[in-house]
Amino acid sequence: MADEAKYRVGMVSKMTGLSTHTLRMWEKRYAAVLPKRTEAGGRLYTDADVDRLRLLHKLVESGHSIGGIARLSDADLRHMAAAFPIASSQLAPRHLPEVRERVLAAIEHLRTDEAEQILSRAALSNEPTEFLKGVVAPILVEVGDRWERGELRIAHEHACSTVMRGLLFSLMRLYPTNDARRRAVIATPAKEEHELGALMVAMLAAMHGWSVLYLGPNLPAKEIAYAVTDTDAQLLMLSITNLKPKESEREIAAIESALPERVGILVGGRAAKVPPDSRAQIQQDLALVEAALSC
Amino acid sequence: MADEAKYRVGMVSKMTGLSTHTLRMWEKRYAAVLPKRTEAGGRLYTDADVDRLRLLHKLVESGHSIGGIARLSDADLRHMAAAFPIASSQLAPRHLPEVRERVLAAIEHLRTDEAEQILSRAALSNEPTEFLKGVVAPILVEVGDRWERGELRIAHEHACSTVMRGLLFSLMRLYPTNDARRRAVIATPAKEEHELGALMVAMLAAMHGWSVLYLGPNLPAKEIAYAVTDTDAQLLMLSITNLKPKESEREIAAIESALPERVGILVGGRAAKVPPDSRAQIQQDLALVEAALSC
């Protein structure tokens, strides 16, 4: 259905912006695409052909010579196009929905470098909280959903997590923390493997001048308590997205009982649940987390 | 499909900021790069050429004379470029054992920011392979050992992994890859959670100009195969440190059977084990991995 040859040359000309002359020349001289023919000899292009021609057009406009790139594989072309994003198309993607779309498209094709590039730019040209709430979180949710619907694979989910992890980590380091008085420990309790929420929070905390000790996912209660005590931290932040309510309560109770009174505890994430008598606060909304951090 | 030289001199001029005159002169007088030619005699540069020219340009701008550096190897150039900004500040401890000691001490006190700082400096003032073999790997081993001896806790191990992960990730991004021809997928098979070996290899690959798709740990065979096929990669690198021999063999066999012939497979890590009739190569030594990557 999709690989049916259906477009004639005039149509393709309108679709790609290349003249029919040019289309024929690119075929004759460089074999850029080799469309099927009707019995009478008329050219019939597929969707794939059109995509390829668009790509070639874009690359030629950005300075490549058609003779040099016409015979490269589609994959190579896409890769080259990703390497020249600055040229015309993506100067400053400030519009968050567009950023999301483009990142998702890149993830879908496993082009992590492209995703990283778009994300880094967007991160720098947007308010950090907005960026987290409007780009990072929605993308993670969307990728998760699409995976559950079978539209994406585990490989995509891994690629996405990896990109986000690296990005958040780098962003976190943008904020040099010298404030010894405000130290926060951030981690994920035992059995909770999902660390991206914790990373987002870590970034927010670093941004607000906290000195962050980020310990990553899946850490036993004892260890978390030890880290907090040893570093004399004032705040412990936990992220819980996949635990059962019982597990969540148990872990938090265990951590809490091992901590000195003065330590604040902030728990976030979809599956956060604290025991009834706990002093730990649940805070789902990133903006509220931020508010808590800035005081 | 293999060795695509695709940029003509005008394009390269735009990419590097050097005039076409200068490009030709550097070639004629100093053989700085020796691009392939079209049948008609036109220059055709590869991505590697462009990278090299960028490097040379940078070094020339920072005071070196082109005649003096034009014939040096890529590795030497990169080394010079990395060493240059640090040379003046001499803050960086060059002595690797000292770096190790200081990082370990920082980890012991959960001072991750300090560990990061020392590591970043050391990374920039040393040959990457040396850095990996002399600092990153030994520290990971040492932390593991001390943990087993009860001298360090899980929290330390987590903190250490987190720091290293972030560091390797950032270092990987230092090498922008425009080379569409050499694509590598790097991951860890199902059940293998230990990703730091894979990250080290990913960094090496990026350094050698490979375009790296890093997928992280614990990925099922099908997914790995899908990613390789979908991205048209030439090389798959796996790291296996904690699997049982049987598991290792099973996973690799599964991956291998789902891959096209042309894809090279390189397996590293303490617990790497391949089935007897496999075409996958085992390579434990980072220097040898590097050798495999540079050809």
Next chain:
DNA sequence: GAAACCTCGACAAGACCTAGACATAACTTA
């Protein structure tokens, strides 16, 4: 029958090629 296509050959603008001259700055040597 008009519009859309086909092939082939021609053409002009611009990108490139080589070779050699030149200007400037840095370094050597008398």
Next chain:
DNA sequence: TAAGTTATGTCTAGGTCTTGTCGAGGTTTC
């Protein structure tokens, strides 16, 4: 210190190659 040498980027001139566009003459599609 002055003069000579070397290193290096830029320019010109004359010729070749690349590539988009046109037109002529004929065929297919609607």
